[in-house]
Amino acid sequence: MKKTKILLDKPIVMVGLMGAGKTSVGRALARALGIPFVDSDKEIEAAAGASVVDIFSMYGEQEFRRAEKSVIERLLDSEPKIKVISTGEGAFITPAVREMVLKRAVSIWLKADLDLLVKRTNFRRTRPQLLNNDSRVILSQLINERYDTYAMANIMVETHDESLRKTLDAVLKTLEQYQKTTKKGE
Numbered sequence: 001m002k003k004t005k006i007l008l009d010k011p012i013v014m015v016g017l018m019g020a021g022k023t024s025v026g027r028a029l030a031r032a033l034g035i036p037f038v039d040s041d042k043e044i045e046a047a048a049g050a051s052v053v054d055i056f057s058m059y060g061e062q063e064f065r066r067a068e069k070s071v072i073e074r075l076l077d078s079e080p081k082i083k084v085i086s087t088g089e090g091a092f093i094t095p096a097v098r099e100m101v102l103k104r105a106v107s108i109w110l111k112a113d114l115d116l117l118v119k120r121t122n123f124r125r126t127r128p129q130l131l132n133n134d135s136r137v138i139l140s141q142l143i144n145e146r147y148d149t150y151a152m153a154n155i156m157v158e159t160h161d162e163s164l165r166k167t168l169d170a171v172l173k174t175l176e177q178y179q180k181t182t183k184k185g186e
């Protein structure tokens with residue numbers, strides 16, 4: 001990978017559906033940029049002392065979203081300011097979280113097609129919405145409900161069934177182009 005010319009003045013927030021690659025690509029992006037990586041779901045689990053699945057089952061989605069908003073706000077405010085934050089698939093859908101992210105970070109939507117999402121999520125037991133449900137049906141419904149909202153992100157990168165390196169290169173290239181166009185618009 002060639003040396004990047006990306007100079008950040010805000011955190012990067014990864015958004016998209018479960019299985020799109022937010023955590024793996026976000027972690028690789030942080031490594032490539034030499035900045036910290038944080039997974040908001042892991043931070044929520046640490047704060048609650050319970051897994052995301054358990055939080056959903058014990059307290060419901062509304063309470064989880066409240067905790068998620070609080071954790072993401074803390075991550076955006078905490079030092080170091082420049083970092084990559086991977087969010088859960090519902091975070092950017094929450095209006096208050098989306099507003100916060102759009103004002104205080106650069107958001108990157110990893111857009112994946114239904115077949116790829118199903119392939120990547122089928123064997124995981126960590127997705128509350130997919131437990132005991134047909135993942136293809138649920139993911140198709142989520143695509144229909146959420147892709148228009150994800151499209152509000154600053155950057156969109158389509159992900160495919162390819163190597164992490166190839167997806168990372170696409171993200172870096174798109175981020176570099178975004179940065180050039182926003183610098184010209186200032």
